[in-house]
Amino acid sequence: MRLVVIFGPAAVGKMAVGFELQRLTGLRLFHNHLAVDLALRFFPFGTPQFSRLVSALRTRVFEEGASVCYVELAAMQEERLRRNVTPLRLAENHPKRDVSTQLQR
Numbered sequence: 001m002r003l004v005v006i007f008g009p010a011a012v013g014k015m016a017v018g019f020e021l022q023r024l025t026g027l028r029l030f031h032n033h034l035a036v037d038l039a040l041r042f043f044p045f046g047t048p049q050f051s052r053l054v055s056a057l058r059t060r061v062f063e064e065g066a067s068v069c070y071v072e073l074a075a076m077q078e079e080r081l082r083r084n085v086t087p088l089r090l091a092e093n094h095p096k097r098d099v100s101t102q103l104q105r
Contacts, residue, residue, distance in 0.1 A: 003065035008073035011080040033092050
């Protein structure tokens with residue numbers, strides 16, 4: 001299995017690029033919210049149990065990968081703020097669907 005790790009700040013387009021890469025290459029997409037959403041079914045966000053489960057899920061998936069490529073994405077803050085409320089982001093980012101709470105941070 002080949003893994004492509006896309007990293008960068010929030011709302012930079014990691015998931016959008018990941019979905020497009022999956023579509024073009026047939027690679028499978030393991031995005032952050034898969035582990036986070038699963039852990040949230042059992043433990044409150046930020047608790048030690050939540051953090052351990054998210055870390056263990058990520059670690060096990062990465063350990064199974066034969067090779068890893070890293071891609072860093074960057075965008076200006078204005079673009080990231082615009083992207084923060086796009087339908088794709090809100091659909092895949094369950095804990096952050098309340099945009100008004102995000103903007104207060």
